[in-house]
Amino acid sequence: MAYSSFGQFITALESAGELERIPMPVDTDLLIAEWANREMKSPGGGKALLFERPIVDGREARFPLAINTMGSTRRMALALKLDDIADLAQEIQLILKAKPPTDLRGGWNLLKQGVNLLHARPKHVREGACQEVVQLFGERRTPNVARRTSNEEVSQFSLTDLPILKCWPEDGGRFITLPNVHTRDPDTGERNLGMYRMQVYDDCTTGMHWQVHKVGARHGKRYYERGERMPVAVTLGGDPAYTFAATAPLPDGLDEILFAGFIRKKSVELVKCKTIDLEVPADVDFVLEGYVQPGESRPEGPFGDHTGFYTAVEDYPVFHLTAITHRRDAVYPSTIVGIPPMEDYYIGDASVRVFLPVFKMNFPELVDMALPAEGVFHNLVFVSIRKQYPYQAFKLMHGLWGMGQMMFSKYIVVVDEDCDVHNTSEVLFRLCANTDPERDSTIIRNPSDSLDHAPSAQNVGSHMGFDATRKLPGENYHRTWPELVKMTDEAQRLVDALQKKAG
Structure with missing residues (x-):
C-alpha cells in the first residue's frame, strides 16, 4: 500500500536501517547543509538524516527536518515502495507491450491510457x-x-x-x-x-x-x-x-x-x-x-x-x-544540491531507469542509458545500442536531442551493447579507444539548460555527440577492427572454482 504520510516513509527508512536521527540542536544556516553534504558524499549516499531540533534565527523550530531521504538506490526504491526501481519500469513496459505503438506520441498516449486505467485516477x-x-x-x-x-x-x-x-x-x-x-x-x-x-x-x-x-x-x-x-x-x-x-x-x-x-x-x-x-x-x-x-x-x-x-x-x-x-x-x-554526487543524482537516475522502456519503444536499438553523477543530469549522457548499420549512433544522438528535456544534453556518448553504461570507467575506455575525434564526433546548436553557465548566451549553446561504437564498413574506417581482449568462459569458470576452494 501507499505511504499515508511523509512520517510513515521516515519510519520505513528507520526500520530498514536507512535513517540517522540527530537529537541535538543544529542551525539551519549552513550547518545542516554541511552535515548533509558530508553524508551525501559518503559511499552509496550515506543515510537519511532526521534533525529533530533544527535552529532558525536562534530559535528551535516547531518541526523536525528530514534530508537525504531519497539519496541512495535503496532509499529511492523504498520511497516508491519497490524492491527494485526496475519493477516500475517493467510495469510501464507491460503497458506498452499490450498494444505496441507506432511512434513516440502513440507510446505516451498508450502510457496515459494505461496509467488512467490502473487505479490511478x-x-x-x-x-x-x-x-x-x-x-x-x-x-x-x-x-x-x-x-x-x-x-x-x-x-x-x-x-x-x-x-x-x-x-x-x-x-x-x-x-x-x-x-x-x-x-x-x-x-x-x-x-x-x-x-x-x-x-x-x-x-x-x-x-x-x-x-x-x-x-x-x-x-x-x-x-x-x-x-x-x-x-x-x-x-x-x-x-x-x-x-x-x-x-x-x-x-x-x-x-x-x-x-x-x-x-x-x-x-x-x-x-x-x-x-x-x-x-x-x-x-x-x-x-x-x-x-x-x-x-x-x-x-x-x-x-x-x-x-x-x-x-x-x-x-x-x-x-x-x-x-x-x-x-x-x-x-x-x-535537500541540498551542489558538486556531485548529491541526493538529486539518485532521483534522476531512477527517472532514467523508469522511463527507459519509453525510449526503447522509439529507438529499438537502444539497450541502456545512464546520466553519470558528474554530468549533473543534462551535461553527459551514456547510451548503449545494438548497432546494425553505419552511422546508427548519430541517428540516435539526433533523435535524443529532439526529445523534450533531452534537448539539453551537452555531451552524448554512444557505445556498443556489451559496454555497461553505468560503469563510467568502462565508457571512458571505449570513448578513448574507439573514436577518431574528427570522424566520430558531431556538434550542433540547440537549446541549453538555463543554469548552464558555459555557453556565451543563456538558453542556447552547442552540444556534442561521440560515436564510440565499433566501426562498420561504410563508416570511413579502412582497416580491420581489432577484437577486445577477453578471457575464455572456461578459464573464468575454472578460476572461480579454484578461488572458492582456496577460500
Missing part, C-alpha cells in the same frame, strides 16, 4: 490531514483569524517558523528546495506538478524560480496574457511518490498526479485549498497557498545549484502567501 475528498492546522493571511500580508471546520485548529504561523535552509555561504537567503508546485492552465484546465526552488524574502513572500522551458512558466505566461492573478499551491512532504512525479520528465498532457497514483497503486486523494481554486494531495505535510501577480518580478539568487556553481541573480516571479496549512505531526522535507 485521483479522488476528491472534503477534508485532509494537510489542513489540520490553518493559518490565513490577508491582503496586508498579516495573519488573519481562520475559520475552523471540523478537526481544524488555528495557529499563528508564517514561513519563518519553517526550518528552511540556507545551503551555501553566498546564497541570497534561505531556499525551499523540495517544493511540489501545483499550477493550472487557465485555458485548458490541465494541472501541472513541478519543482522550482523558492527563495524566502520575508514571512509571506518568496521567489518562484520557474525557467522559461518549464510548464509552470508557460502557465504563468498565459495568466499574464489574460491579465489575471495566477493561483499557485506548494506542497511539502506527503508520499514521496509526489516528489518523484514532480521531477519526472513526463510529456505534456500526462498528469503528474495521475502518474503518482500509478506509482503508489492507489488514487491520490485531493482536497480543495482554503483560499485559492486549486486542489492538493490531502496527506501532505504542508501546503503553502498563494498567487503570482502577472508582471511582478524580483531579483532571485545567488543560489548554489546542482551544477556545482552559484547561479547568478536574475528576476523571477514573486509568490505571495494567502494561507499555510499543515499536519499536526508535520516533518519538513529538504
